[in-house]
Amino acid sequence: xxxxxxxxxxxxxxxxxxxxxxxxxxxxxxxxxxxxxxxxxxxxxxxxxxxxxxxxxxxxxxxxxxxxxxxxxxxxxxxxxxxxxxxxxxxxxxxxxxxxxxxxxxxxxxxxxxxxxxxxxxxxxxxxxxxxxxxxxxxxxxxxxxxxxxxxxxxxxxxxxxxxxxxxxxxxxxxxxxxxxxxxxxxxxxxxxxxxxxxxxxxxxxxxxxxxxxxxxxxxxxxxxxxxxxxxxxxxxxxxxxxxxxxxxxxxxxxx
Amino acid sequence: xxxxxxxxxxxxxxxxxxxxxxxxxxxxxxxxxxxxxxxxxxxxxxxxxxxxxxxxxxxxxxxxxxxxxxxxxxxxxxxxxxxxxxxxxxxxxxxxxxxxxxxxxxxxxxxxxxxxxxxxxxxxxxxxxxxxxxxxxxxxxxxxxxxxxxxxxxxxxxxxxxxxxxxxxxxxxxxxxxxxxxxxxxxxxxxxxxxxxxxxxxxxxxxxxxxxxxxxxxxxxxxxxxxxxxxxxxxxxxxxxxxxxxxxxxxxxxxx
Numbered sequence: 001x002x003x004x005x006x007x008x009x010x011x012x013x014x015x016x017x018x019x020x021x022x023x024x025x026x027x028x029x030x031x032x033x034x035x036x037x038x039x040x041x042x043x044x045x046x047x048x049x050x051x052x053x054x055x056x057x058x059x060x061x062x063x064x065x066x067x068x069x070x071x072x073x074x075x076x077x078x079x080x081x082x083x084x085x086x087x088x089x090x091x092x093x094x095x096x097x098x099x100x101x102x103x104x105x106x107x108x109x110x111x112x113x114x115x116x117x118x119x120x121x122x123x124x125x126x127x128x129x130x131x132x133x134x135x136x137x138x139x140x141x142x143x144x145x146x147x148x149x150x151x152x153x154x155x156x157x158x159x160x161x162x163x164x165x166x167x168x169x170x171x172x173x174x175x176x177x178x179x180x181x182x183x184x185x186x187x188x189x190x191x192x193x194x195x196x197x198x199x200x201x202x203x204x205x206x207x208x209x210x211x212x213x214x215x216x217x218x219x220x221x222x223x224x225x226x227x228x229x230x231x232x233x234x235x236x237x238x239x240x241x242x243x244x245x246x247x248x249x250x251x252x253x254x255x256x
Numbered sequence: 257x258x259x260x261x262x263x264x265x266x267x268x269x270x271x272x273x274x275x276x277x278x279x280x281x282x283x284x285x286x287x288x289x290x291x292x293x294x295x296x297x298x299x300x301x302x303x304x305x306x307x308x309x310x311x312x313x314x315x316x317x318x319x320x321x322x323x324x325x326x327x328x329x330x331x332x333x334x335x336x337x338x339x340x341x342x343x344x345x346x347x348x349x350x351x352x353x354x355x356x357x358x359x360x361x362x363x364x365x366x367x368x369x370x371x372x373x374x375x376x377x378x379x380x381x382x383x384x385x386x387x388x389x390x391x392x393x394x395x396x397x398x399x400x401x402x403x404x405x406x407x408x409x410x411x412x413x414x415x416x417x418x419x420x421x422x423x424x425x426x427x428x429x430x431x432x433x434x435x436x437x438x439x440x441x442x443x444x445x446x447x448x449x450x451x452x453x454x455x456x457x458x459x460x461x462x463x464x465x466x467x468x469x470x471x472x473x474x475x476x477x478x479x480x481x482x483x484x485x486x487x488x489x490x491x492x493x494x495x496x497x498x499x500x501x502x503x504x505x506x507x508x509x510x511x512x
Contacts, residue, residue: 047397048357059342063352070345082338086315089326096319099355101304141303 009107009166010064011052016162017068018241019198021075025241045244055242065095065163071241072159079159087154094152094160102142105135106167113174132176139183146185150192161193168193265363265422266320267308272418273324274497275454277331281497301500311498321351321419327497328415335415343410350408350416358398361391362423369430388432395439402441406448417449424449 018025030036030051037049045053046062053060054067056074061067072080081087108131112123145152152160168190171177180187274281286292286307293305301309302318309316310323312330317323328336337343364387368379401408408416424446427433436443 047400048353048394059345061345061349063349063356066345066348066352069348070341073341073344085326085329088329089315089317089322092322092325093317093319096322097304100319138304144303 008051009110009170010050012166012169013064013163014052014054014067014071016165016198017071017077017079017159020079020162020196021071021077023071023075023241028242028244030244042244051244053244055244065099068159068163077159079157079162081156081158087156090153091158091160094158095163097152098160098163101138102164103167105131105138106171109135109176110167110170110174113176114170132179136179139179139186142189143183143186146189151189157193161189162196162198165193264307265366265426266306268422268425269320269419270308270310270323270327272421272454273327273333273335273415276335276418276452277327277333279327279331279497284498284500286500298500307500309500311500321355324415324419333415335413335418337412337414343412346409347414347416350414351419353408354416354419357394358391358420359423361387361394362427365391365432366423366426366430369432370426388435392435395435395442398445399439399442402445407445413449417445418452418454421449 030042036042037046037051042053043049045055045060048062050062052064052067053062054070056070061070069080071077073082081091109128112128112131116123142152149155151157172180172190172194180190286298292298293302293307298309299305301311301316304318306318308320308323309318310326312326317326325336327333329338337347365384368384368387372379398408405411407413428436428446428450436446
């Protein structure tokens, strides 16, 4: 999925964390149209040639979960509690659930529903249906969990909840979004997450980018976007993090 | 893969951590032959009906990575450094790499090579070949990394390295194990990992279980194994952790 990284859910995960802690950061787009992700400079940031990569002074890292943990830890955010081992562990449990149980069906569904049409290929309804069935089994567990406590790790919001944002955002906007109506606790949890200012801010990014871009097509000129996004000198001097990534992501899907 | 959980790589990951810190623990097998994983008692431990589940007094958790982190943190193991954020982050980066980049091809290969024959189905050579090609791309990145530092997160061994043990152990014993010869730093890293006492101890478990079991067949009677494994009263009183899992795993593959 090299070419689809500019719609990256991984990028969105990190952006939400940056917004949650109120960090200043500079977005440095990677130009996929000229395969910038394959250049030695980017491979040095991310050896798998993917986005995002993340830079804090001389410390350069990749992998969205590790980047997110770094940001939250550095800012001592309550979203990643570290003082009490059991509390920290419950966050880790549900981060692992998201990665191992939730993402497998939902990422396959989103790939077929969203990314395939963008690439000009036809979604495979059999794949979508099979994964919807698996996804429902996962949602049943989530509904049970969220009827016991308000958030996944307990009665406190954490990175484990926020980490679900990117894929769920795509899904909720798809023709299957109404599936959540069958799971009232899950639905309330999602609406609660969506009301976070961090998500509004990432929406603002999207809106800003939409203004910069004449089209949401795959062939978008990221260099042009970057030039328009580049903060002025005064702001850049205060910027702390550099966030190497393409920045087109989270298209709002129209309900079909 | 419900029925295959008794060969669980997830179980192996936790066992290695238990052995690394020298924890005392009781293995409580889950009898897959009577679908014990579907019972309310087990669902209460692991809502996805999988193994492992893990119990420390009244604290019950699931997901092998979260369990492993809990064990290592509780014992303040150097394998999971927490004092320095950058060091901790490099461990997180390579744990994410293992999960997101390394496991996808290797787990697919092992499923076809190892688990399909156990279930009486034929491996799909096309799937194996395609995933071997992807795996080689990942191994190239690992070779580059391990030529820069002795272990994945830096010049110190960590949970990020050990977490690779279960799948790599299967792979190294397969007919494709010689692939590692093309990556000298990777090969040296793997041999170094294999020389850890923790792996010898998990081998001892396997040997003990082999003695208990008349057969390594899928229909193995885990209850019988459990009765023979159960520690005597004196030992059980000292036992700290309970580890709910089936315990047949890590068959040594004969080279084909």
